[in-house]
Amino acid sequence: MDDDKPVLDQVTDAGSSAATATAEAAKTVAKKVKKTARKAKKTVKKAVTKAAPKKKAKKAKKAGKKAGKKSSAKKSAKKAVKKTAKKAAKKTTKKKKKARKSKR
Template sequence: MDDEKPILEQTTDAISSAADATKEAAKTVVKKVKKAAKKVAKKVMPKKAKKAKKAAKKSSAKKSTKKAVKKAGKKATKKVAKKKKKAKKSKR
């Protein structure tokens, strides 16, 4: 340890460097675990499950478009109603 630096500063530097090292180590471990999990999932997941996933995505996409159309219609009617109210107020 340096004699020029105060002890408190030296200890905080040491602790922060240790914390950074553990943080980096944890990140690398997490990356490795995720990679391994993906490999296992690919091997375990049968083709039928993949097809089911694709079908689910397609149906959800269809539903979302239907919802968007409904919402757009509702918003348009609300806008028209607001415009009518504003027009009546402006006439007063």
């Protein structure tokens, strides 16, 4: 501290220098944020242009899934037929077992 200057002047000088320093820091931060925002915007644009062909592929997959649903209906019909066949087989085996027991 300077002994020649009054304390009040020294405090005001320190306050103003701190204020200018914070203002400069805020400006640099704002610049960096803007720069990163621009970079992010560019990468998003690149990603969108690359993703556009993928969207077409997704549509094709969706169509494939719809076709798969139709085949799943066929599968469920086949399963139903198998289940009824199994149930019928179980019933006949039960009847046979009962007949054997009754013979004993």
